[in-house]
Amino acid sequence: METQDAVLKPARTEPAKSTLPQPGRPVPSRAYPGALIVVEGTDGSGKSTQLYLLKRWLEIGGYRLHFTEWNSSPLVKSATRRGKQRRLLTPTTFSLLHAADFADRCERQIMPLLQGDYLVLADRYIYTAFARDSARGCSPRWLRNLYRFAPVPDITFYFRAPLDVAVNRILSGRPKLKYYEAGMDLGMSYDRAESFRLFQARILEEYDKMVETDNFVVLDGTMPVNKLQKQMRDIVASKIDLKRFAPRAEAAE
Amino acid sequence: MPDLEKEKPAAAVTTETPTPPPPPSAKPAPPAEAPGQQYFFGEPLVGFDPSEITGSLIVIEGMDGSGRSTQITLLQEWLESEGFAVQTSGLRRSNLVGRDIDELLAKNAVTRLTLALMYATDFFDQVEHRILPALRSGTIVLADRYIFTLIGRGVVRGINRDYMSGLYAMALRPHLTFWLNVRPETAFGREFRKAQAISYWEAGRDMSLSHDLYWSFIRYQTMIKREFEVMAKKHNFSELDGEASVSAVNKLLRQRIAEQLGIRSTKYTPSSALSYLWR
Numbered sequence: 367m368e369t370q371d372a373v374l375k376p377a378r379t380e381p382a383k384s385t386l387p388q389p390g391r392p393v394p395s396r397a398y399p400g401a402l403i404v405v406e407g408t409d410g411s412g413k414s415t416q417l418y419l420l421k422r423w424l425e426i427g428g429y430r431l432h433f434t435e436w437n438s439s440p441l442v443k444s445a446t447r448r449g450k451q452r453r454l455l456t457p458t459t460f461s462l463l464h465a466a467d468f469a470d471r472c473e474r475q476i477m478p479l480l481q482g483d484y485l486v487l488a489d490r491y492i493y494t495a496f497a498r499d500s501a502r503g504c505s506p507r508w509l510r511n512l513y514r515f516a517p518v519p520d521i522t523f524y525f526r527a528p529l530d531v532a533v534n535r536i537l538s539g540r541p542k543l544k545y546y547e548a549g550m551d552l553g554m555s556y557d558r559a560e561s562f563r564l565f566q567a568r569i570l571e572e573y574d575k576m577v578e579t580d581n582f583v584v585l586d587g588t589m590p591v592n593k594l595q596k597q598m599r600d601i602v603a604s605k606i607d608l609k610r611f612a613p614r615a616e617a618a619e
Numbered sequence: 620m621p622d623l624e625k626e627k628p629a630a631a632v633t634t635e636t637p638t639p640p641p642p643p644s645a646k647p648a649p650p651a652e653a654p655g656q657q658y659f660f661g662e663p664l665v666g667f668d669p670s671e672i673t674g675s676l677i678v679i680e681g682m683d684g685s686g687r688s689t690q691i692t693l694l695q696e697w698l699e700s701e702g703f704a705v706q707t708s709g710l711r712r713s714n715l716v717g718r719d720i721d722e723l724l725a726k727n728a729v730t731r732l733t734l735a736l737m738y739a740t741d742f743f744d745q746v747e748h749r750i751l752p753a754l755r756s757g758t759i760v761l762a763d764r765y766i767f768t769l770i771g772r773g774v775v776r777g778i779n780r781d782y783m784s785g786l787y788a789m790a791l792r793p794h795l796t797f798w799l800n801v802r803p804e805t806a807f808g809r810e811f812r813k814a815q816a817i818s819y820w821e822a823g824r825d826m827s828l829s830h831d832l833y834w835s836f837i838r839y840q841t842m843i844k845r846e847f848e849v850m851a852k853k854h855n856f857s858e859l860d861g862e863a864s865v866s867a868v869n870k871l872l873r874q875r876i877a878e879q880l881g882i883r884s885t886k887y888t889p890s891s892a893l894s895y896l897w898r
Contacts, residue, residue, distance in 0.1 A: 388777055389731065389777060390780075390782025391779050441733065442733070445716045448715070454714060454744070454748070455715070456665070456744075457665045458747065459744050459747065463740050466739075469732040470733040472732075473730040473731075474730060502665070503666065505665075505788075505789075507662065508661075508789065511781075511786065511788075512785075514782055514785075
C-alpha cells in the first residue's frame, strides 16, 4: 500500500478573511497551517503508550504542541456519565453524544490550534467512532456525514495487534470492564469478558476496512515498545516539517 | 522577514493546486433516498421495525410566538375527548441531555456545532425512548417542533445544509406536518408580552446580527423563516396562517387531523380550564 506523501503546507502569511470550510464540510489538511497526528487502534493495541512517548519526545525538543484525548470535553462530560451510568444510551445517542464531545474539542481546541500553527496529537479520533459505532450497528454513511466537519489528519497511525494479544492485555490489567466498554448493550453475551472479546473483534474488522480508504499508517502493536517508538518518530520526522513547530525564539534568530 | 522568504518554495508548490482536491476520506454527499424512506427521511433507525407503528406522529412547527403550544394544548384536549391517547414531545425534553442543553444555553460557552449535536442527541433520545414506544402502542404523538426547526437553526448559523439533514436521516417522517406561519413582527409582540423581555437565543444574539434586540430578533427569525419556506415545499408542510385567531387555526388543524385519523366530527369547544386560550 502507498502511504501518503509528506504534506506541503503554505507559508504562514496574514490571515485571509475566511480560511476554513463551512462546518459540515470536510477540512483537508492543507486548509490549516498546523499539523495533526492521530493514533488509532483497538483497546490494548499500545497506541496510548506510543503516543505518550511521542509526545514526550516532542515536548523535550521544545515543540509547540497540544495533546487531546477522545471523550474528554468537560462540556459534555456530565451527560455522557449520566447516560452510561443509567444505561440510557442507544447506538444512535451513544454516537451523537460522542460526536458532540468531539465537536466541542474540535471547535474550541483542535481547529484554533491548527490555525495557530500547533502540532496537535490526538489519542483516538473520528475513526474510533467509525469503528465502534458501526460495530454497534450505526449506518456507516450516516457516521461519515456526522463527522464531516473534522480536519483530516496529516498522519493517522493505526496500531494493529491481534485480537488475543490486545484483549488479554486489557483483561489482565483491569479489574472490571464497564458496561458499554464491554459492548454489553449489544446483548452478545452475558459474560463481560466474552462480550468484550466479541465486540473488539467487530471493531478490529471495522478498523481494517479503513486502512486504505483513510490512509492509515499501519504499525505492528506487538513489537517491543522502544523499537515501535523509533519507527513512529522516524515517520513523523519524515512526513512533517518539524522545524515549523520549533520554539519561536529560534525562528527569530 | 528573511524567514518568510525561506519558506516561499513550499508556498510555490501548493499554489500549483489552487483548488485543493477533496481528502481521501470524503465520500459523495449524503442521502439519495434509501430503503425505508416511507418511514424515515434517509436511513432506518438501528434495531427498529417501522411496521410496528400503529399511532400517528403529528408535528407542529413555527417560530417562537407562532402559537404552537397553545394549539397543542387544545388539540390534546380535543383528541382525548375523542378517545385518543395523546403524548406530546418537544425540544430539550429528553432525560438524557435535556437539562444539559439548558445549562449549555445558560452559559453560552458552547459553539454552534456542539449545540446542534446536543440537540440531535436530545431529539433521538426522545424518539427512541418516548416517541417510538408511544407510536407502537397506538398513541397520537403531538410534536411541538421537530427536526425542521433544528435543521433551520443550524443552517442559518452557517452549518452545511446537507450535513444538517444527513444528521436527521433516521428521523421518522411525520404523518402530518403543520407550519404556523407568522410574520416576525407579530411574533415579537406575542413573545414580548409573554415574558416582558426577549431572550438571548430567541433573538439569535449569538449571531451578532444587531445590538438592537428588536432588529436582532426580526433578522434572525426572518432567516429561519426563509429556511422554513424551502423545507415547506420540499417536505409538503401544511402551511397555516398563524396570525388568524386561535379558534380559526384550531379548526383547520382539527379538520386535517380528523381526516388523517378518520374522526367524523370536528366539533370542539374548550373546557373551562382552557377557555382562556380561546381568543
